[in-house]
Amino acid sequence: MSVSRFDLRGLAPGQGPSRRHVASVVDGVDGAVVVQGPVPALAAVLARLWKTDRLPAVAVGWEPVDGDADCRGLARALGLGDGAPRELPLVRDDHGGVLLHHGRIEAAGGSALRKRFGAQAHHDDARVADGPVTRIEARPRWDADELSVAVVTVPMRPARRTTGRALQVACDPARVLRDGVALDREVQRWTWYADDRVRWRLQP
Incomplete structure (x- = not known):
């Protein structure tokens, strides 16, 4: 090969x-x-x-x-x-990207980690956000076709954590970071999902 x-x-x-x-x-x-x-x-x-x-x-x-x-x-x-x-x-996400380690949705503009923005989010069938939040974070789970999601509503407060296959977000204009790289535009809708039809082969 x-x-x-x-x-x-x-x-x-x-x-x-x-x-x-x-x-x-x-x-x-x-x-x-x-x-x-x-x-x-x-x-x-x-x-x-x-x-x-x-x-x-x-x-x-x-x-x-x-x-x-x-x-x-x-x-x-x-x-x-x-x-x-x-x-x-x-x-994957609905904009053609791949998430490997850490994804984040946060308020657009400066000092985004302290600002809040309106969001409604579902993780599979569970509503995980419905109102102002500080950020929404997602991480792939490599032992399953799932994502771990954390929703922070107020800085320095414990996050609400869930696991599931798909995260769907509708929100005020927000910034998305995929593995530390910011998307080149603000979004008002975003989806991350573990695609159970697709596999990639790691050569360790």
């Missing part, structure tokens, strides 16, 4: 790779690809493979960036470096 290496270690914090750059490399891979770089680099490669219907046919390896807390957390959650190749669930 041929292995291609894709070096994205030069990405700055909070920056995702160019879609055109990712496509120019990933579309030519026919066996396996090893992604070198932070979490958004791996997410961008998986998103491109999904869009081109090449999951899980193309195995994906990952070499995280040293000293990056998100990389350490995701590598630990994935069990990187241990065991045989395995197929894992894929968490």
